[in-house]
Amino acid sequence: MGTGLGSSILLSSPRPHLSRPFLPLLRLRSPPPPPPPPLISLSLSLSPRLDKFIPKCCVTNVEVELDSVTVTCQNDELNSIPSLQSSCPIPLVAITGDDLDLDIDLPTPPFGLLPAGQNSVFEELPVLSAGEQQSLAATPAHPKGLYAMYACYLFGNLVEQLWNFAWPAALSILHPSLLPVAVVGFFTKFSVFVGAPIVGKLMDHFPRIPTYNGLNVIQVATQLISAGMIIHGFNTIRPNSPPAVLLQPWFIVLVMASAIERIAGLALGVTMERDWVVLLAGSNRPVALAQANAILNRLDLLCETLGASVFGILLSKFSTVTCLKVACGLMVGSLPVLIILGQIMNRLSCYVLDCHRTTYEKASFGDLLLNSVKLVQDSLDAITHGWNEYKHQTVLPASMASVLLFFNVALAPGAIMTALLMHYGISPSIIGAFSGLCSTMGLVATFTSAGLVKRLGILKAAAAGLIFQASLLAVALAVYWSGPISKQAPLIIFLSSIVLSRLGHMSYDVVGTQILQTGIPASKANLIGATEVSIASLAELVMLGGAIILNDVSHFGVLAILSAAAVACAALMFCRWLANPTDEQRELFTFDPHFTPM
Incomplete structure (x- = not known):
């Protein structure tokens, strides 16, 4: 007895006669010993009404029990078709005609079509070779649209990074205290911590291109307002006490x-890095998507380097107000360029960004818009659920180490460090070069982390990055407490230690991301990842709150101690986790040939 698949007959292809025999897509599976070969003979004739069509057989997923079956359709035998000898749910379709005769003999290749060595009349479905599959996985779904997105990301991110360096530098020149910079930084992080989940939920219900255009308008408008307020502060009488400011x-x-500007910038970054890149590269093309993610990461670091360096050079040659006006000109000029690039990107990607949301999502958006209480409740439920999932993840120590690194707001490039260096009278060009070198170290880490993993294994490579960063920050802390850093030699050692420590920081960022991707189930990756970002923002909020309390520059040493201690705790926690692996951890990282307890 053999088991096969039934077929149905379809009429198509407007041609008068068969130019080549057609083999039905039918596969037979027969256990040994093979039964006597069944014979299926099918004779069909087209009526004059159907003489311009060719009958075709198409296999569907229907199981058929076959012993010895003969099906015959003749012009004068439509009423005497023999029945099948077993329970078979296939309907019989008879077509009459006078000029079509098709016979199929299963065990013997008909018409001599099969090549030598092939023992079946049914050809296997063609599949891609391994090389072709790899080539397809590395080919973006919309390569031209992806290149347009790179240009859009580069141009928009460059202006944003320039402004991220400009406002703390200008505020530090306006008032020597750390308090104004710390207050602005605190509320920007607080807005992200509170507003990001709600904005992310609402963005899922807006069309992509109009949302992108609106966010660009909001970001540029708020940047112009911020620059105008700082310029107004320079043109008015400056209060002597920090609280008066x-x-x-x-x-x-x-x-x-x-x-508001920070929320808009965050939303634009999420739109590009989490949504658009997946649509343009292809979610089912992992190599192309990984390459696109790496390019976006490097472009971000490049923009951070160029933005800080360019504005630092401008500050060293022109007045602060003039530099802010130049920044405003770049912001205004960037807006039409970004909108045009967005339209070009959508057109080059065959308007894939115009995909509409589902009806359910539209209805949900209307409900959320009319019921703000439900929106807040849903956000609180999502935060609670995310925290519960976060604290029960298998790789929790690795994630907590990443969060502890965000406590380092003093011994890292940023608003606090910029304010400190401006207070000591360091040239803005040197400050810009310092921030640019820190970003360059991050760029180098994206290339060296693969070799580090190959040599040490993924877990030990992450531990090495943390230990390297903690050691260099300890050197920077010792130099700061040994004497004033306004002198050339201590300043060079202090800044160089922080620059080199960014190599360890970014190495752990790259390798730690892979650890989290390995240990977190795909079904919970977004939830746990978003919760980690929120907790990291909370860590920055705590440190910026401390900077508000310790706003005098003389108290910077306390912030530096807290920052270095947080990094040391991260390294100690990860190494302790690595030295005492659980059975679950061993099972997760069995692919790591270098994994042995420390």
């Missing part, structure tokens, strides 16, 4: 505009 109307507007 916080009560100025222009400073309050600056804080509000900066918070």
